[in-house]
Amino acid sequence: MAETAILAALKVLGAALAEEVTSLASSKISKLRSIYPNLKLNMNNISTEFHVMQGFLNGIETEHPSNESQVAWIKEVQKLANDIEDIVAEFAYLIGNQKFGGISFYLKKRFKEPKLLIAINRIASEVHEAEQRLQYLARVKERWLPTIEIKNEKNSNFSNKYSHNVAVYAHLVDEDHLVGITEDREKLTKLLNFGEQQLSVVSVWGMGGVGKTTLVTNVFKRERKNFDRHAWVSISQSYTPETILRNIISEICRDEKGVTIDATNMDVLRLNTTLQNLLGEHKYLIVLDDMWDPKAFLDIRDTLVDNHRGSKIVITSRMAEVANLAPENKRLELKPFSETYSWSLFCRKAFNHEKNHACPPPLEEWARKIASKCGGLPLAIVSIGVMLSLFEKTESKWRQLFDQLSWQLDNNPSLDPLKNILMLSFKYLPKYLKNCFLYCCLFPEDFLLPRKKLLRLWIAEGFIEQKGRSTLEEVAEGYLMELVNRCMLQVATKNYFGRVKRCKMHDTLRELAISLCRKENFGLLHEDNKSENADGSTRRLSIINLRETVNHDVCLPKLRTFLSVDNDVPSSPLLSMIFDKSRYLTVLDLEGLPIEMVPNSIGDLFNLHYLGLRKTKVKSLPKSIKKLQNLQTLDLAYSQIQTLPDGIAELKKLRHLFAEVEVNPTYRSLRNRTGISLPKSMFYLKDLQTIQALESNSMVVRELGNLTQLRSFRIRNVKENHSVELCKSLSKMSFVSLLSINASDEEEILQLEGLNLPQLQKLALHGKLKETMLESPLFRISGNSIQSLWLSWSQLQNDPLSSLSHCRNLMLLTLKGAYEGQRLIFQEGWFPKLKRLDLDIMPNLIQVEMEQGTMASLEEIWLWELKKLVEVPKGIQHLVSLKWMICTDMPEFGGLSRGYHKLSHFTCVVR
Structure with missing residues (x-):
């Protein structure tokens, strides 16, 4: 570390x-x-x-x-x-x-x-x-310090030792004690017995401890009789091709009567020839267990002869990159167990002497809490269950064990196999990912980490390196996907475009990360007054779920990061001290705290890269804000700040500015959000990539073109006479991918016919549009790249769908007060990639029709406040991918009462 x-x-x-x-x-x-x-x-x-x-x-x-x-x-x-x-x-x-x-x-x-x-x-x-x-x-x-030996094939390392232990354990598992693998076993068995004759690769992957080796061992024992020759080889992190080949030869010879070959002193050429002769015309099954690098397979691939006998190679790994060695239809990703299977396995281990492995009623509350902490990870469930089986079965003891679970994981030798297997994944992370991973544990348990915010925090911390022409944000997203593909982070939700929206840490991995943070002085968590107190050497401090004032007299001169998550503390001596004494602060995130002012001393935080005041009650920023020359992200969204001091233009490194003000939280009016007013000098900050959102005026639309690096931009209060200048400025933004424009009122027309943005992916136009707008280059040319389109209060008289159908890559379409006609018809072949359709506040709409072959990928329809629409859309049965139809404020719709209704192949929710 x-x-x-x-x-x-x-x-x-x-x-x-x-x-x-x-x-x-x-x-x-x-x-x-x-x-x-x-x-x-x-x-x-x-x-x-x-x-x-x-x-x-x-x-x-x-x-x-x-x-x-x-x-x-x-x-x-x-x-x-x-x-x-x-x-x-x-x-x-x-x-x-x-x-x-x-x-x-x-x-x-x-x-x-x-x-x-x-x-x-x-x-x-x-x-x-x-x-x-x-x-x-x-x-x-x-x-x-003792002399450190250079790693070589003979030097048994951490990875070899514990990978071997897992393989041995998996081979010894009793069939009766396997829980929750039936479905995955059937899938893997089918893949091994698939009728194709050519050599094929099957991959089984998932996070450490999820049961890959146990599953494959179980299937290997059952199915090897169907193959002439078979071998099981564990692949270490420090593999060599020669070692892998020797081990395969040894395994085949061990199980094959009359075949004795000593491959100890063979060079790689003889190893290749010997293995090819052994495999010959035989149908064979080879398992390559716990592979970390695809190169380990690529190095020996040509030696594995394809004799068209239906031979199979099974690879297990924690890495998506390795799993991708197999075709997509031959990859089996193992997920943590469901709550039901987790509880069943836990009881088998923790209450192995009880009749039917039943949990004693006095212990059930704490037993279920402990089982839940394992997060469905079989290795964690088994290890912790076995440990608990040795303790007395009293409620007070198990309550104590629950409170001590983190300590037990860190200190109890019986849990070392679990800890070491999980630690392997961390130890072999590239050094540029280690801090990124540890940073995620500074948030609460089960916290859903927003992708974009997490990336900005990593950048502020200095974890992200510049790579060629890619932005730091693009590099950071690559880091995030590496952690996901290494099973170090779990994807919680994806957006409609398939990108990670929120991710989370597995509970057991998080406990290990917290332990590492504490040992390596990376950071401390203060949660419900249970954690260790910070001291003068603390570099990162996360305050979580506190509802009472934190009284800390300790000075934190080395503090680099202060995060406040889900707190409701109006003021604190700790907070005042941080502003005054923590000079090296890099990240200060106070989101949600009901604070009303920022002290002038914030200007002394010369190293501050990230300032988060989102959803606070702060009304203004002090003039000293201009001294924060290293500030990259200023998040004021949904605070009470409406103007910025003139000195804000001195923040030459500012990349992201969030400053939307909420007016109407229901989104039921055109002016539901407003932006912020900026001084003219602000438009010369060349690093700005995000402005959400800005209030429009003549100066703003004229100067806006100087911000050529903008990627995400929202502008409010746009008037019709701003349109020409606005189009001219926006056309200079060749990188913009998100654009949101709000008219000043419902009578102002957004005349944007001259706009063409080839990189545009998300477009929101809130305001009156001319019919010709939908035939403009913005939809005819830029439409090829647009994936999300939101039209509201457009007041269109003609059905807009024909024109919008040119946006063939749309995945999300929202029409809100956009059309004043009576019928909408979705024709065959239109919107082939659309995942979600929203129709909202169209008072004259009486019929929606879907032809066969339209919206082939649609999964959700949301209908809001369509007062005259009383029938289920005609032809909805043609939408074979549809899962949900949500209807809100439509009391006469289809005669359906409030609640869930199963209609054909989808569910309708009326509320």
Whole structure:
């Protein structure tokens, strides 16, 4: 874990040593020239030492995780790296402050030069001291730490040991104790017995401990009799092709009478030839268990002869990338058990001596809570169940065990197999993903992590590296999908476009992550006053589910992140202290807190990258906000802030601005949200990617074209005479993918016929439209890329569907007050990808008709306040993919009362 602290330090060192900062430091103040060369040399030396140390740390943390001397040394390295990160961040701030206002600013403030020199001198001294500490730690390593062997095939590592243990356990599992695998066993058995003759690959994948090896072992034992030759091989993280081939040969020879081959000293060419001869014309089954890298299979693929006998290769893995070695129809993803199966397996293990494995009634409440904590993970259920079977069966003891479950997981040796198998997934994460994963445990249990917010937080923390021309947000999304595909995060919901919308952590993995956070000083959770108290070394603090004021007298000078989640605390000494004392703060998220003001001292948080005031009662920002030169995200949405101070334009690194104000929470009127007013100088912030939302005026629509990097943009209060200039400005935004435009009132016409945005994916137009608008390039040309379309209060007289049908990639269509006619007809072939259709507030609509072959992928229809629509849409039976029809405020609809009604192949909900 220390390598991640070093990575953070290297990032700030790299920034501080960049040409822009160094030239500024050596030229701005002449007296710095005598200080700076040594300062730069010391930082270079530290950077070099850290780069070398990273590789060393990767080796010892993987190979010898339990060596106490190494653990103590690593903690000292980590502490030093954190200190260096803070020192260099302050240096960059002091130098950057001189650049902040240009030469004229510098001349006006020259009387402060002695104070600056004192600060730079102090930093130079601290950097020099840090270099000496680093050199001392290097000497300590040579004196006290054992020599680390280079990884090789003979060096049995953590992965080999515990993968082997799981395989042994899986082969010994009694058939009677298998619960919940019947359906998956049938699927896998069918895949192995499928009638095709060519060699085929089948993959079974899922998170560690979900039962992949147990399932495949069970099927392997049953089905191997149907194959002439068979082999089971565990693939370690440190595999070599030669090892895999030797193990396959050995396994075949072990089960084959009269076949004896010693492959110990064979080179790779002889191994290939020998295995091919063994397989020959035989039908064979080979299991490659716990594969981490697709290359492990690709390296031996050509050796596995396709003799057209119906042979099968089964691969198990925690990685989607490995699972993809098999065709899509031959991939079996294992999910955690349902609550029913989880409880059944838990009772078998925890109450193995009870009649029928029945849970004693006094224990059921706590037993179910403990079983729920396992999150349906079979290995967790079995391990914790067996541990609990050894304890006395009293209510007080089991209540205590529930409260101690995290401690037991961390300290009870009987749970080491569970902990180590889960830890494998973390240990072999690339270093750039480790901090991203740990960060997710700073949120409450079962919390649904919003994708976009999580990505912005990772960027603010400095976890994301620039890659080519991709934005940091695009790189961060790639990191998220890597964690999902490695089964480290679970997808909770997807949007209609197939992208992850929210994800969550598995409870057991989260407990391990919390333990790591605590040990490595990554962060602390303060939840319901049960957690450890923060101290002066705490770098990240998450306050969760508190309803009473938190009284903390402790100072948090090293704090980098403060998150408030689901709290209802109006004020706190802790909060005041953070504004005043936590100078290195990078992330400050106070979403939902009923605070009413932000103190002027916020301007001293020079390192702040993320400021979240969403859903607070704050009415204005202090003028000192302009000093936050590193701010990337400013989230004021649904607060009470309607204007920003002029100094906001000084935030040169601002990427995302959220500032919508809620007017009507029901969305039943055109002006249900308003935006924020911006000063003219704000339109020269070249890094801005998001503005949600902005109030329109003549200056705004004229200057808007300067924001060429915008990806997501919402503008409110647009008047008809703004349209030409607005189209001209928007056409300069070649990257915009989300666009929302609100007219100022229901009589203002949005004349956007000149608009063409080739990258547009989500479009919302709220206001009156001319009929010709639907024939404009926005729908005829940009329509090929649009996936979500929202038209409201359009007041169209003619059926708009014919024109909109050119948007063939639409997945979500909402028509709200958009059409004043009586009939809507969805013709054959229209909207082939549409997943959801919303029809809302169309008072004249009396009939909706669906022809056969229309909306072939439609899953949901939402009907809202269609007062004259009294019949179920004609032809709805043709929508074979339809699952739900939701009807709201339609009392006469189809004669259906409130509640759920099964109609044909879908369910209708009337409310």
